Amino acid sequence: KDSYSITLLPGDGIGPEIMSATVGVLSALTSRCGFELEFAEALIGGAAIDAVGDPFPDASLERCLSSDSVLLSCIGGYKWDSNPRELRPESGLLKMRKSMGLFANLRPAKVLDQLVDASTLRREVVEGVDVMVVRELTGDVYFGTPKGIDVVDGELWSSFLAFGRDDGVGGGSGVGIFVFGSQSYSSSGRKRVGYNNMIYREDEIERIARVAGDVASKRSGRLCSVDKANVLDVSQLWRDVVTEVISSEFADVELSHMYVDNAAMQLIRYPKQFDTIVTGNIFGDILSDEASMLVGSLGMLPSASIGDGIGPGVFEPCHGSAPDIAGTDKANPLALILSAAMMLRYDLDRDEEATILERSVEAVLDMKLRTADIKQEGDGCKLVGCIEMGKAVAEVV
Amino acid sequence: KDSYSITLLPGDGIGPEIMSATVGVLSALTSRCGFELEFAEALIGGAAIDAVGDPFPDASLERCLSSDSVLLSCIGGYKWDSNPRELRPESGLLKMRKSMGLFANLRPAKVLDQLVDASTLRREVVEGVDVMVVRELTGDVYFGTPKGIDVVDGELWSSFLAFGRDDGVGGGSGVGIFVFGSQSYSSSGRKRVGYNNMIYREDEIERIARVAGDVASKRSGRLCSVDKANVLDVSQLWRDVVTEVISSEFADVELSHMYVDNAAMQLIRYPKQFDTIVTGNIFGDILSDEASMLVGSLGMLPSASIGDGIGPGVFEPCHGSAPDIAGTDKANPLALILSAAMMLRYDLDRDEEATILERSVEAVLDMKLRTADIKQEGDGCKLVGCIEMGKAVAEVV
Numbered sequence A, B: 001k002d003s004y005s006i007t008l009l010p011g012d013g014i015g016p017e018i019m020s021a022t023v024g025v026l027s028a029l030t031s032r033c034g035f036e037l038e039f040a041e042a043l044i045g046g047a048a049i050d051a052v053g054d055p056f057p058d059a060s061l062e063r064c065l066s067s068d069s070v071l072l073s074c075i076g077g078y079k080w081d082s083n084p085r086e087l088r089p090e091s092g093l094l095k096m097r098k099s100m101g102l103f104a105n106l107r108p109a110k111v112l113d114q115l116v117d118a119s120t121l122r123r124e125v126v127e128g129v130d131v132m133v134v135r136e137l138t139g140d141v142y143f144g145t146p147k148g149i150d151v152v153d154g155e156l157w158s159s160f161l162a163f164g165r166d167d168g169v170g171g172g173s174g175v176g177i178f179v180f181g182s183q184s185y186s187s188s189g190r191k192r193v194g195y196n197n198m199i200y201r202e203d204e205i206e207r208i209a210r211v212a213g214d215v216a217s218k219r220s221g222r223l224c225s226v227d228k229a230n231v232l233d234v235s236q237l238w239r240d241v242v243t244e245v246i247s248s249e250f251a252d253v254e255l256s257h258m259y260v261d262n263a264a265m266q267l268i269r270y271p272k273q274f275d276t277i278v279t280g281n282i283f284g285d286i287l288s289d290e291a292s293m294l295v296g297s298l299g300m301l302p303s304a305s306i307g308d309g310i311g312p313g314v315f316e317p318c319h320g321s322a323p324d325i326a327g328t329d330k331a332n333p334l335a336l337i338l339s340a341a342m343m344l345r346y347d348l349d350r351d352e353e354a355t356i357l358e359r360s361v362e363a364v365l366d367m368k369l370r371t372a373d374i375k376q377e378g379d380g381c382k383l384v385g386c387i388e389m390g391k392a393v394a395e396v397v
């Protein structure tokens, strides 16, 4: 196959700028390497809310599903921040992940030699760091039910609590009932209660463990699974299932386990101890962002969200939409360009071209070109805008 | 009042060593300052499991509750790591917190000038950092029900999921039902499912918001509440209630909100932006450990766990029990000594004596004494053991 359909989701803020820089780079790459990419745009995020009142309209979903792969810039902005949750850009992202079955989020945090001084950590601590966080993306407390904010009567509450405790819910009894009735409210003593269910089924854990095992075996073979099994039942199941999958299916992978609080420390204390990390949705949200800060330059970090390997994945930078610099040609397109490299590798099976793209990004850094976010005082580098940076990469591919 | 009863919980690993160093320091302090502390020991953690088969026996609870304050070293060790959860040292800690009503955990992360180079972060980033994390300690997914690991039939599972979605559970409907029945299992397609309920009642949020407001107003007045309100209902309630409490009761406190993933980044990117942070139990577990790593020297960090202000609080270091160096006189007693200072301040209302203790710790650092964990190559300091460090502090109080 040498022609692929790519859905572009430019999104909000700096999204359209970095997307057009990236499309320029991809066009240069395809004409050099002799394959074709057909691009078609679709709406997501604030742009979609403004245009059609839905942060991820069905038309966008259909277009994504019918293409070979999806490239997403970034979403969000102050403008939509006080909307009700279902009309917020983030909800579009969650809907996209769930409806496209993107259960695995790969977030590499690799410190480039050229940018080691962008980190707030000491050079000797971060030099050579190369961590891959594999985050589960469609389960956990993000999507668990029941959930909500209810109003309960004080006494009803006490009896609920007593029930929860005395009846031995959990602990293997196999029966749990969770009821908030609207029946017996009294006007006094009403209290709000907010809840989300942190829940994983074993097949959800199995499939992310397989992705992580696969990723780890193609890297150094060291996999660290992060959970809170000393406190949470859902983590105990996570730990058991990850252990089962890795030990039975990945003889070459060396598995270790770490509690999430310790992992948050160890990432700062001695990040080089990690190669591949696998963890659930919420812990992964926190730890992958923390890991990306080791690199210092969020503007350099790509990510891949993939599913069963049959449908398309979504490739996007880790950074946000930076509404304050939108439209000023100050954005850094490199993270989106590196996301396109991940797309070539994971979805289009074009490893060689992915590597060309990654080398090209290193090349422009070696040419001492820097956007504002990665420019250091006195580094002797040239400050360039988004357009010029894009052109520079396109020239060297 | 000039005589207080203190329960000592030496715990496991290096616990007994650092406790005896700290008791030596407190004895010197009381004789210098003219008040009395009566010490009595009780069991917790692995030591309690070995002695009486319970990680926090009722006798310990009673002793704690009947004293003016409680000083705890640290718990845990490899020996008990594969015990069933209820026979693990951590369970004793959780039981202690819940049964003593210790809903607020205060964890200061203050970078001392003398130890700035112990941090893996660049000097200019961490110099002067002084963050206080106020973590809720008796709610959230730590204690929420229902919880457990169940086995469900594949089909039952699908109908449960469909129910959860279609019935509009959450989102304000006020009715949620969560059932795992043992009735209709088929032998094929059985799956395990693990779940814990992330849940907060508004009164639980109110009381921790009051503690945080109080702490912030005695510090710089800046309070940052951390949640995941863009995804979680429980976080939306958290955000609403914290906003209500602070705006109506703490006119002098400036409140901001941050998502937990961003907070994990910002703590590394620019930690000086934070003064007081307030957050839930699990986010606080992660972020307070991350914040403590800014300081670099976990062996220096105290914490306070307090309740309604009537019963006693528990004061303990942030570090673990370091079983590998237990009994070798290599442990650093300073975090426990600083925890005793917090005890004097919060529980015994002896602010002056607390300050004396804190200054004494700084004094021995100025005298260039260092235990192994805070010794830097070429720092020109003298390496001392736990006993010598304790004596040195006792001499200068």
Ligand SMILES: CC(C)[C@H](C(=O)O)[C@@H](O)C(=O)O
Pocket (backbone or CB within 6 Å): A090, A093, A094, A285, B230, B231, B261
């Ligand atoms: C915007 C938000 C819903 C999202 C998440 O929490 O997953 C983001 O933080 C991310 O990591 O992609």
Ligand SMILES: CC(C)[C@H](C(=O)O)[C@@H](O)C(=O)O
Pocket (backbone or CB within 6 Å): A230, A231, A261, B090, B093, B094, B285
């Ligand atoms: C040991 C563990 C249960 C505990 C917690 O998670 O609260 C610890 O990590 C802490 O922070 O005190």
